[in-house]
Amino acid sequence: xxxxxxxxxxxxxxxxxxxxxxxxxxxxxxxxxxxxxxxxxxxxxxxxxxxxxxxxxxxxxxxxxxxxxxxxxxxxxxxxxxxxxxxxxxxxxxxxxxxxxxxxxxxxxxxxxxxxxxxxxxxxxxxxxxxxxxxxxxxxxxxxxxxxxxxxxxxxxxxxxxxxxxxxxxxxxxxxxxxxxxxxxxxxxxxxxxxxxxxxxxxxxxxxxxxxxxxxxxxxxxxxxxxxxxxxxxxxxxxxxxxxxxxxxxxxxxxxxxxxxxxxxxxxxxxxxxxxxxxxxxxxxxxxxxxxxxxxxxxxxxxxxxxxxxxxxxxxxxxxxxxxxxxxxxxxxxxxxxxxxxxxxxxxxxx
Ligand code: NCD
Ligand code: ZN
Numbered sequence: 313x314x315x316x317x318x319x320x321x322x323x324x325x326x327x328x329x330x331x332x333x334x335x336x337x338x339x340x341x342x343x344x345x346x347x348x349x350x351x352x353x354x355x356x357x358x359x360x361x362x363x364x365x366x367x368x369x370x371x372x373x374x375x376x377x378x379x380x381x382x383x384x385x386x387x388x389x390x391x392x393x394x395x396x397x398x399x400x401x402x403x404x405x406x407x408x409x410x411x412x413x414x415x416x417x418x419x420x421x422x423x424x425x426x427x428x429x430x431x432x433x434x435x436x437x438x439x440x441x442x443x444x445x446x447x448x449x450x451x452x453x454x455x456x457x458x459x460x461x462x463x464x465x466x467x468x469x470x471x472x473x474x475x476x477x478x479x480x481x482x483x484x485x486x487x488x489x490x491x492x493x494x495x496x497x498x499x500x501x502x503x504x505x506x507x508x509x510x511x512x513x514x515x516x517x518x519x520x521x522x523x524x525x526x527x528x529x530x531x532x533x534x535x536x537x538x539x540x541x542x543x544x545x546x547x548x549x550x551x552x553x554x555x556x557x558x559x560x561x562x563x564x565x566x567x568x569x570x571x572x573x574x575x576x577x578x579x580x581x582x583x584x585x586x587x588x589x590x591x592x593x594x595x596x597x598x599x600x601x602x603x604x605x606x607x608x609x610x611x612x613x614x615x616x617x618x619x620x621x622x623x624x625x626x627x628x629x630x631x632x633x634x635x636x637x638x639x640x641x642x643x644x645x646x647x648x649x650x651x652x653x654x655x656x657x658x659x660x661x662x663x
Contacts, residue, residue, distance in 0.1 A: 314600055316627045321620035321661065322587060322607035324349040326486055326509045326560030328579065329372060331355055336375045337639040338565050341583040343382035345658060347620035351384045353412055354421035358389035362402045381663045385409035387447065391424050392431045396438040403444045409615065410445040415453050419534040420564065420578055422449070429470065440481040445615070447484045450493065451535050460519070463535050464492040475506065487511050487562045489535045491545035497556050507614040509560025510550045512589035513580045513648055518543045529571045530646050533564065534578040550606050551599035558611035561586045567643040568636070582648045585633050589648070591626050591656035622663040629657045
């Protein structure tokens with residue numbers, strides 16, 4: 313049995329860091345594990361231009377623990393009023409790594425997202441021309457569509473037509489949760505222009521877990537976890553080594569009181585054990601040999617950036633995920649698998 317595993321230092325291609333005290337509490341976990349992370353722009357107010365992204369990047373840098381070389385990769389939040397010149401300028405100066413499409417009202421802090429795709433066509437055309445990737449939250453918002461079907465319906469109503477209309481646009485289908493999404497990404501694989509991130513929690517839980525013994529607010533996220541057959545398709549995709557699939561935790565911290573309430577927020581906080589969770593999945597699938605492709609190599613290849621120079625080492629060693637992470641005197645966050653044992657532990661990280 314493999315007892316220790318050394319990988320190229322991985323990256324997290326989809327992460328929520330928030331701001332202020334929450335940022336300061338959660339950032340050290342990610343910086344300890346990953347070389348870079350794509351930082352989501354769904355703050356309040358969202359990061360919609362260069363000035364907002366520069367200020368947010370400065371805040372993240374100021375919150376980094378001493379001695380880390382972690383690099384935040386900034387994204388721009390697309391709205392109905394986004395200006396193609398502003399976004400292209402942010403790309404030119406190396407500030408924007410990607411642009412994020414939230415269909416309006418699809419998820420947390422998406423109320424200023426895009427109401428109709430035709431309104432942002434000039435921006436998307438410019439992104440296609442300059443090679444700036446579009447990251448999509450792939451769920452329709454039509455209330456008539458069942459919440460468990462919103463990703464599959466998004467493929468047919470939005471994503472397939474978008475890829476057809478803009479044949480050179482580079483797109484990441486974020487946090488895929490269905491066998492339908494996996495099949496769609498695989499069918500596009502030859503083009504090399506469609507990638508997909510997969511979270512640790514969607515590899516580990518199905519929708520029954522949300523209701524195991526009672527309602528489990530800390531397992532609620534969007535897109536919501538689906539049936540077991542979908543989880544199995546995700547595990548197969550992630551552990552296959554296929555270049556289109558790469559690591560994106562979608563670690564999304566919310567204070568306890570925002571989760572444990574009559575109408576709780578969507579978001580699962582996996583950052584304290586992110587790499588260890590993925591290692592458990594790959595180990596159970598008998599594919600630890602593919603973890604480096606998924607976590608450290610496929611993402612940089614998609615984005616056309618070098619892989620990280622450093623290495624990380626995981627060992628087979630039991631430890632317990634903390635019950636809660638304190639944020640301030642009156643706020644804490646409950647991590648995924650809180651208080652439960654994990655079998656892999658990150659022991660060293662070199663830059
Ligand atoms: C994310 C958040 O809390 O910002 N929530 C989530 O359930 N994943 C937003 C998102 O990525 O959908
Ligand atoms: Zn997210």
